Amino acid sequence: MSITLRQLEIFIAVAETAQVTKASKKLFVTQSAVSMALAELENQLGGSLFDRHGRSLILNARGRYLLPQAKDIVAQVANIESIMSERNDTLGGSINIAASSSLGNYILPYLIGAFKKSHPKVMVTMLVYNTKIVEGMVVDGTVDIGFVEGEINNSNLKIRPWFKDELVVLTSPSDPLANNDVFDVAKDMKDCKWVMREKGSGTAAIFHEKMKGYLDEVNVVFETGHPESVKRAVESGVGIGCLSALTICREVENGWLKALKVEGVDMKRQLHIISRKDRPVNDALVEFLVFCDVMSVCEEENVCLSSPWKLQSLLARHSAGKKR
Known part of the structure; x- marks a missing residue:
């Protein structure tokens, strides 16, 4: 279990009052709740x-x-509402997104959630494929914009670099490689x-490109269409896998998997945002793309986004930095 914001608030209150009783009164919670949260934090x-x-x-x-x-951290999260509310909360319209698996399942939901808090009138729809x-969905106009992991070469598309990610090898804790x-x-x-992602997956394509000098030695025993399937298969001992470091944060933090650089x-x-060159961009999409720019600092700070709180902290620091 990850450290929670509430645990940190309770820790601060106890540090400032030097007593569980006083901290509980300050936070309007029971003494047992304070003691339990503090014990969990110390254990973690x-x-x-x-x-x-x-x-x-x-x-x-x-x-x-x-x-x-x-x-x-608490101050950053406390300020996130006021920081985001400074944006135009009357913005409306809709955004239709398609995203590849790693981005659509592990990064964009947190970003969209935070964006919706700032712009509740914007309707966001997201589909997840490889x-x-x-x-193809961006090219044929099914969606406004795409977020992808693999290489794209299409003269009809505008390809915008987003942020850099790193693939890691993952093993079960019982695998000898975990040592x-x-x-x-x-x-x-x-x-x-x-254990590998399916053909057509950006992760699989990058793996084959990076490992092209060693492909003769790669013995694929299981191929699957979703990162979660890869993780569960590796965890159960089927073999080792290769996924984005951003997709396995929780498993590594909880000791279910071991990640090896x-x-x-x-x-x-390099991860990319793609759109059709001839497709007009509405105000809501422009604002969302600006919002997504926060991820450009992810590589520099080595952020592991395993919870919404970590993203909100990153957003707060990014917004505060832009103001200075």
Whole structure:
């Protein structure tokens, strides 16, 4: 389970009042709720944050380290509503999106959710397919815009770089490779069984392009059409897989999967936004594209977007930075 905003708020209240009783009154919650949230936070962080002195709780070194960061995160989230409300909340219209699997399932729902809070009158529709199908839907005008992982070469399309992503090798915790910190292509490829995305998938296409010097050694034992299927198959021990680092954040955080950076091959890839050159762009879509620009800082900050709170924190920092 990920750290929650409420846990951080309770931690701050206890740090400022030095007592569970006073913190509970300050937050209008029960003492047991404060104690439980604090215990869960300490368990998730692997150690205590306070030294107990009678009925008082005094921050220890770990707690003193966490406190300013916790305050910063809470402040950023508290400001997100006011930051976003500064945008024009009378904007209307509709946006029809098609997205490839990794982006449509793991990135865009959080972005669309945050965008809708700022622009509730804009209707957003999103369909999720693989890169090749998304390309076709944009070309034939079924959707306004596409978000893709694979390479696109079509003279009728405007191709806009979005942000860079990195593919990683994933293993089950019981796989011998899980004892390593990296996947060494030259040494570790032999005898591996692979769980792969289907043909037409942007992830599969990039994997084959990046690993073209080693394809003779790639033994594919299972091919599937969705990242979740890849993850479950790897978790159950069918083999190892290769997916975007952004798609496996929760599994890695919970210890269900181990992610290995690839050594010997650059596995970074450029993600793109595609649209037809001759298709007019409405105000709602222009605003949404501006909103999506926040992801351009994702690579620099190595953000792992495993929860809406992490995206909101990123949005707040990005908006505050643009104001300075």
